[in-house]
Amino acid sequence: MANMKDVAQAAGVSLITVSRVINSPEIVSEGTRLKVEKAMEELDFMPNFAAKALAQNNTRTIYLYVPKNIGISDPFIMHLISGVAEELSNANYLFLVKRDLEFNHRCDGVIVMGLDLSEENVFTSKIKVPFVLFGKNELDIDCVDVDNEAGAVKMTDNIIASGHRRIGFIMRNTSQRYALERLQGYKKSLEKHSIPFDESLVRYAENSEQEGYANAYDLLVKEKPTAIFCCVDLLAIGAFRAAEKLKLKIPGDVSVAGFDGLIFDLIPKVPLTTVRQPVYETGRALARRLLQRLKNPGLPFEKKYLEPELKWRESVGRHRE
Template sequence: MGATIRDIAEKTGVSITTISQILNGKGSRFSEATRNKVFQTAKELAYKPNFFAKNMVTNRTNTIGMIVPEVTDPFFSQMVKGAEDYLNAHDYMILLCNSSQDSTREDLYVEELLHRAVDGLIIASPNILASNVFTQLESMRKPYILLDRKRHHREEGNIYIDDYEGGYMATEHLVSLGHRKIGIITSDDSFYSVEERLQGYQACLKKHHLSISPDWIMEGDQTMAGGYNATKKLLAATDITALFVTNDQMAVGAYRAALELGITIPDDLSIVGFDDIELAEYMAPTLTTVRQPIYAIGQTAADYLLKAIQNPNEKMANQKMPLELIVRESARKLANKATHK
């Protein structure tokens, strides 16, 4: 059993009430000598505060709730790590919930996390949570940060990337390499971010006066298996020379599909992905991709949330995170740029 405030009181001769106030940051009226004695003794006894008792005094639990669509997804696991590392360094813990892309579970998790008195929430989801959940968050004055969702719900406190810009960037790279028949692997329209990447792809081809065949656009689940199945269908039905895959997990599946069809990357098919998950650098050939700063997004979300907890009346600015094209080995220049224009 750990040390208690009573143990500190017995060793120091200081009253329990005084020790409680000092340890909870409300001991400024006591002498420096008394404060130092309490802190030193607490350290010697390896005292850890009871967070439930502390919550009664400070109205804080030093706990943050975080909801992600799929914790096994390399993108979200890296984002969680960024948030968790930042929060741990500031003496906060995470309660992590995996929604499995189920909006009903997301709503339930928000309610359960509030019931457990978390100090704030980080919510990463392609879904729009029920309006009553947001009403509940705001009525309880619980700060929350939104990631990976439409930015029309509220005007402040959003951390996001420009998915349209990223889709354009990926397609522009393939066009600059001379490709004119460029396919895209996307997903269903519930993933608004992927829809915006598709729009960037379409805008880039239109700017360069390149036609787009409906056959070059294929949907799949945002998984390796989804990328594999969609790419196999696309490659079997078209003669594209390049492929933009709207996330790196799907790109892993695309590699497998190309291999089974006897298509060599990048000699027969150039591929550009999106996200720059850790695996991208270790694929063969290494994957050219649009990097979003996944770990930094998690850190920034945690930083924003702690500032909102400490200064609840201050307006939170929106934060657009930068994108970067990471050129590796999976896309090559065509010998004849005039081909298939």
């Protein structure tokens, strides 16, 4: 059976270099890393991560906490998990999805998502290992998030630039920060353009197509906005159906926009203008930051916000007087 010394000899590198390729591949040049990996494959050499973990008193396992009220099949979660898995697998870590706050088995660290404002302090007191949070917060902890407020400002700015001033907003009925930040971005853009905020143009909905339909229908009948900006794309799909029911053309009679850009924006006949969240990239950034924290517990805490991308399509048009 081949050992590290055999690999070093076959690759023409030092034993230390082989160790670095196994334990910290990111600090090894690509050419050297590929040469060592090729030698490992040819010699059928398998690093003994279990023995290493036992010697270092770690598990090489990361928990990903996803609350029970968020479905694992949700496109957002699937994209996030893909990013987390990519980064952790590159570092030879396993991960387990946890649906509760009880940590009965050992792990090296935790990636936390889906907390509402009331849960943040409770959760942080329960975790005894390094962790990183998906979402903004005021606590002294590592966090990564999409800049939801900036995305909503960008969308509302562009809707206003298309001549709309009576813009409805369908808000998710939740206390999670991302939704509140999107509403705040909508308000901030209105203020920037000297358009008074009108509470009658806002509706609060659960996250479903049916709720988007009911609230958009009510908004269109009672308030007659020229454009509707939905907090999430799924609500916008319902708004499309409400416009069709009322025989309103999109974007001729009413413009519709969403936020997420994961899969629902591709469903309507008229392509949906939306704000695309870099969810896969966020998953990678969460895992990367946790791995950095595990290697260097004394690092200063970091708050990283990824910029979302405006996807301007045919569902928003110029307002006709």
